[in-house]
Amino acid sequence: MIWFTEYQTKNTGLTVRVKESRRFQSEFQEILLLDTYEYGKMLVLDGAVQTTERDEFIYHEMLAHPALLAHQNPKRVLVIGGGDGGTVREVLKHSTVEEVHLCEIDKMVIEVSKEYLPTISGKLNDGKVTVFVEDGNKFLDERKNYYDVILLDLSDPVGPAEALFKRNFYQKVKASLREDGIMAAQTESPFLQEEYFKTAVQEIKAVFKNSQTYLAFIPTYPAGMWSFTLASDNNDFSTLKDKNISNLNTKYLSDKILNSLFALPKFVSDIIEK
Amino acid sequence: MIWFTEYQTKNTGLTVRVKESRRFQSEFQEILLLDTYEYGKMLVLDGAVQTTERDEFIYHEMLAHPALLAHQNPKRVLVIGGGDGGTVREVLKHSTVEEVHLCEIDKMVIEVSKEYLPTISGKLNDGKVTVFVEDGNKFLDERKNYYDVILLDLSDPVGPAEALFKRNFYQKVKASLREDGIMAAQTESPFLQEEYFKTAVQEIKAVFKNSQTYLAFIPTYPAGMWSFTLASDNNDFSTLKDKNISNLNTKYLSDKILNSLFALPKFVSDIIEK
Numbered sequence: 001m002i003w004f005t006e007y008q009t010k011n012t013g014l015t016v017r018v019k020e021s022r023r024f025q026s027e028f029q030e031i032l033l034l035d036t037y038e039y040g041k042m043l044v045l046d047g048a049v050q051t052t053e054r055d056e057f058i059y060h061e062m063l064a065h066p067a068l069l070a071h072q073n074p075k076r077v078l079v080i081g082g083g084d085g086g087t088v089r090e091v092l093k094h095s096t097v098e099e100v101h102l103c104e105i106d107k108m109v110i111e112v113s114k115e116y117l118p119t120i121s122g123k124l125n126d127g128k129v130t131v132f133v134e135d136g137n138k139f140l141d142e143r144k145n146y147y148d149v150i151l152l153d154l155s156d157p158v159g160p161a162e163a164l165f166k167r168n169f170y171q172k173v174k175a176s177l178r179e180d181g182i183m184a185a186q187t188e189s190p191f192l193q194e195e196y197f198k199t200a201v202q203e204i205k206a207v208f209k210n211s212q213t214y215l216a217f218i219p220t221y222p223a224g225m226w227s228f229t230l231a232s233d234n235n236d237f238s239t240l241k242d243k244n245i246s247n248l249n250t251k252y253l254s255d256k257i258l259n260s261l262f263a264l265p266k267f268v269s270d271i272i273e274k
Numbered sequence: 275m276i277w278f279t280e281y282q283t284k285n286t287g288l289t290v291r292v293k294e295s296r297r298f299q300s301e302f303q304e305i306l307l308l309d310t311y312e313y314g315k316m317l318v319l320d321g322a323v324q325t326t327e328r329d330e331f332i333y334h335e336m337l338a339h340p341a342l343l344a345h346q347n348p349k350r351v352l353v354i355g356g357g358d359g360g361t362v363r364e365v366l367k368h369s370t371v372e373e374v375h376l377c378e379i380d381k382m383v384i385e386v387s388k389e390y391l392p393t394i395s396g397k398l399n400d401g402k403v404t405v406f407v408e409d410g411n412k413f414l415d416e417r418k419n420y421y422d423v424i425l426l427d428l429s430d431p432v433g434p435a436e437a438l439f440k441r442n443f444y445q446k447v448k449a450s451l452r453e454d455g456i457m458a459a460q461t462e463s464p465f466l467q468e469e470y471f472k473t474a475v476q477e478i479k480a481v482f483k484n485s486q487t488y489l490a491f492i493p494t495y496p497a498g499m500w501s502f503t504l505a506s507d508n509n510d511f512s513t514l515k516d517k518n519i520s521n522l523n524t525k526y527l528s529d530k531i532l533n534s535l536f537a538l539p540k541f542v543s544d545i546i547e548k
Contacts, residue, residue, distance in 0.1 A: 005289050007289075009312055010291070010311070011290065011291040011310070011311035011312035012288070012289060012290045012291065012310075012311075012312040012313070013288075013289040013290075014286070014287075014288070014289070015279050015281075015286060015287040015288070015289045016285065016286045016287075017284070017285040017286065036285070036286075037284070037285035037286075038283055038285035038286040038466075039286070055465075058539075191329075191491070191493050192312075192493070215491070217465070217489070217491060217497070217498060217499040217539070218498075219465050219466070219497035219498060219499060223491070223493035223498055224491060224492075224493060224497055224498015224499055225491040225493065225498055250540055251539075251540055251541045252539045252540060252541060253539075253540065254537070254538065254539060254540040254543065256534070256536070256537035256538065257537050257538070257539060257540075259534065259537065260530070260533065260534025260537045262530070263528070263530035263531050263533065263534045263537075264528065264530065264531070265332075265491070265525075265526045265527070265528060265531060266524055266525055266526060266527065266528040266531075267525045267526060269528065
């Protein structure tokens with residue numbers, strides 16, 4: 001039997017049984033495409049699980065929908081990272097959206113996802129979507145005051161995404177948003193990556209007037225406990241709880257989850273506030 | 275390096291690096307006491323992680339407090355299973371409680387916990403606590419209409435705890451509760467143990483007039499997503515959200531978590547309702 005283990009820290013990991021594996025080496029990272037017994041196809045970048053057919057709906061719904069629902073009329077959306085296409089798929093469920101830009105640095109992630117993960121990547125060819133194979137940092141420099149929503153769908157802050165968890169980058173995101181724009185970012189695991197989590201949230205807070213962190217259960221991510229952070233200068237997210245989600249066909253996000261999105265366990269709010 | 279993997283299903287597992295291990299064989303099961311790098315001391319029964327020093331607070335707070343807070347005046351509390359003592363420790367934080375019975379079938383679990391897990395088991399010697407080394411099924415037959423709260427702190431429904439996930443057992447629990455009594459049970463992982471979860475919740479619903487399921491992030495349990503179910507004939511749990519928890523010194527349970535305790539992801543409510 002073939003087993004793959006992601007060492008989520010030096011001392012603990014997620015182990016999955018593998019039917020078949022394919023390995024690619026891009027300019028930026030090692031890309032594994034595993035066919036697993038428990039989670040279906042699994043995309044792994046530099047040893048870290050990015051998405052699986054079985055639980056990807058949780059991450060993609062929870063990154064995309066709160067930000068889009070919080071915005072009054074989201075038309076232009078940018079996804080940075082997210083080459084698998086799952087976030088773009090969720091963004092397109094919002095009928096107000098006219099234009100989706102995806103900025104992914106690694107072309108091979110997009111190609112592998114298109115070939116092996118069609119249920120995730122299937123909307124990358126949608127007419128509203130333009131894919132840019134570029135560095136997110138440079139991409140933002142050329143597009144000021146343009147987007148309604150920017151979603152940071154990044155891998156861990158080591159490797160290609162490291163520079164995109166820094167204050168300077170969040171400032172660029174803010175400059176590329178319109179006045180009432182909203183950012184949502186994945187901000188790591190509060191349990192097994194406390195420092196990454198704390199730093200990301202603190203840097204976001206330093207740049208935006210309002211921010212709110214929320215969690216979701218993601219079985220294949222470290223500790224199964226994942227965080228996201230919403231940020232905006234002109235939106236305090238207070239209207240979010242009353243939004244109608246019935247047209248989004250979600251499998252994770254429910255009215256009740258949306259209503260209580262910012263309810264954090266005490267130890268998690270303590271990390272952010274201390 | 276020594277590694278331990280719990281195969282949470284045939285096809286996926288949690289892997290932890292081990293400093294030192296001790297193995298005991300009781301009349302009922304294999305007991306491993308691992309000293310791990312990531313989670314501190316870890317208690318493992320028949321290969322399944324029961325509790326770890328680092329994340330035990332989540333499980334024990336979330337099993338004990340909702341039921342005790344929902345009851346107007348909990349005086350007599352029974353914990354079935356829970357030989358590590360963590361649930362008893364949380365129960366004793368409620369000042370109304372006068373008498374705590376612990377009914378654990380495996381004496382060796384209690385002994386190992388007392389010796390190696392003092393921060394978890396430390397309250398088992400409290401004057402309000404009586405420990406019974408007995409089969410939960412038989413124990414309940416002798417105590418009808420007695421308890422205000424009964425907490426089912428059981429291992430998975432295979433091995434020693436199998437009989438304690440059945441309708442017949444929930445009926446005995448109900449008969450041992452007073453009229454306004456409340457049961458709380460751990461009801462497995464909705465993600466990796468969907469059948470166990472569904473069956474437990476359905477059997478509880480078949481026995482009690484009111485029941486409510488809630489989740490907590492438990493990193494060392496399957497999928498990191500764990501469920502609990504409250505049940506009662508004469509309490510609908512609607513007052514729970516306004517209870518004051520400031521005196522409980524919790525690390526997971528917060529006012530907001532309590533307030534939105536029953537907010538479930540859509541796929542989880544779908545499992546229960548279908």
